[in-house]
Amino acid sequence: MKTYTRITLSLLTILSLSACKNEEITPNRGKVKFETVSISSKLAGRIEKIYVQEGQLVKQGDTLALIDIPEVNAKLIQAEGAITSAQGQLDMAFNGATSEQLSQIDGQLNAAKAQMDFAQESFNRLQNMFQDSLVSQQQFDEVKMKLSMAKAQVSGLQAKRDEVTKGTRFEQIEQAKGQLDRAQGAKQEVLLAADERYVIAPTDMSIETISLEEGELLTPGYALFNGYKTNGVYFRFTIPESRIYDYNVGNTLTIMNPYTKDETQAKIIAIKQLAQYADITSTSPLYELSESIYELKVVPTSDISGQKFFNNATVLIKK
Template sequence: MRKFSAVLPILPLVAIIAWVGYSFWQAYQPQPYTLQGQIEAQQYNISSKVAGRIDQVLVRKGDQVEPGQLIFSITSPELDAKLEQAKAGQQAATAMAEQAENGARAQEIAAAKDQWQKALAAANLAEKTYQRVDNLYKDGVVAEQKRDEAYTQWQAARYTENAASQMYQLAKEGARDETKRAASEQARAAAGVVAEVEAFTSDTLVKSWHSGEVSQLLLQSGELAPTGFPVVSIIDMQDAWLVLHVREDQLSQFQKGQQFSANLPALDNQSYKFEVAHVAVMGDFATWRATDSRTGFDLRTFEVEARPLQQIEQLRVGMSAIVELEQP
């Protein structure tokens, strides 16, 4: 009993010494290093190639959309007018090509032949007239001037007959091959213009190219939409990743292909596995630590992207992720 009484006063001192010793031991133990990142996901902006007034927006925030689903429509009277003009130009070019290919009509060929026959008859008559006048000139009945006039009229009739004959042959043969090709290519060009305008017209019904959830509606019905302006934004949470900014002295733990665990506070602090998919090739000073005696240099950070190894339900963009590492 006396021994216990003698030891009792020093027990508090022993406890204090033990506590101080444990505290010092704890202070010199390696502490875990915590990284905080956030969830990102692929975002797509849905816009139209043509300007116009928004007719209908067929989705709302939070809606799930699939590829090929109609998202919104645009009205553009100017585009409709251009389409009519293009179609009219195509019809005119097609008609010209058909005319070049088919050649002259039967009536036109017959008319050209009649003109040639008429000129031929006139040339024959002029020749006979000249022969008569020439005979009279040789007999001394008419002057040389009359014979020259008859000869000139005969030659002129011959040239007229030859020209009429060429016109008749041209009417029978139709257009040259070069003319036909030129008319055909003009028709093709006009068809291309129509196809181009129709392509723009079809883009007034804008569909989604991707699946995802509607995150933003930037324009509503009745508002004007410029060319290429995003009207609806969607986020594909099936294509999500974690972004971390890692100091270079910790970068060895985040090489491409390495796996690690991260806790998501928004999902009851559950732990999920991630795999490093990308490490930025250029560092920055987003999280900077000045030179000290241990490192001897300034520490840069590198952006690291990591993909989840499994699909995470209820995952949202901007959620925090906590990663604990050993202190270097």
């Protein structure tokens, strides 16, 4: 009888201890997750060199790959040529005409004045002859037209000489400055494109997959590297509708690794409903209602530098 009593007491003790132990852990199980990172290129090119391997940890600013973009060098030469040309135009606008240009204009002006004087003398002679009816109307009109053309040529050359003597107009200088700014902007754009040859890590991360190999063509926007942020760990729990009311955004939780027994203090930052597709209630309205499923996103608030986390590893919530 005593033996049975001892066995019964032992069983009750074990059940009691088991019940106490179960009270520490909720039925909600979650998974370890990491913020994902995808790295692509803005420009198309051929992969010249890859400097990392899958599974490697890299730091922010590390060079991951080198892309060969041959068009960059050609566009850089074009941009530098445009800058040289625009700078020459601006210098010419500031300096005005040279002595050689003035000499050429003076020579053209003197020749035009000589032609005008000759045309004037011819006009005077034919005018008297026309009044005496010695020449026809057509001959007189031709001489008159030549005189008008000679005067117009002299006026144009005189205006050109006045312009180069007084200096370049303000609008021409501003136009030359605009051309220089545009050429310099084009060069800066090419230099920025040259920097895109280097694929740089945007944050501390682990490289999980490399989608292409050296020599293959990389198109703009295509993810060359995929990985996880080193400091981007969080926990994801799926909670049924019947228990979601126990949680609120901002609540603090204690997360435990069931294998290492490490505990982490964490906070709920988001609660959202997971997508729910057709279930039995859509065809059988009288069937018992199914529960909606919600997701908790929980981030650590305590120091986790001494803990080890693996993606999709199981974690538990302590009460």
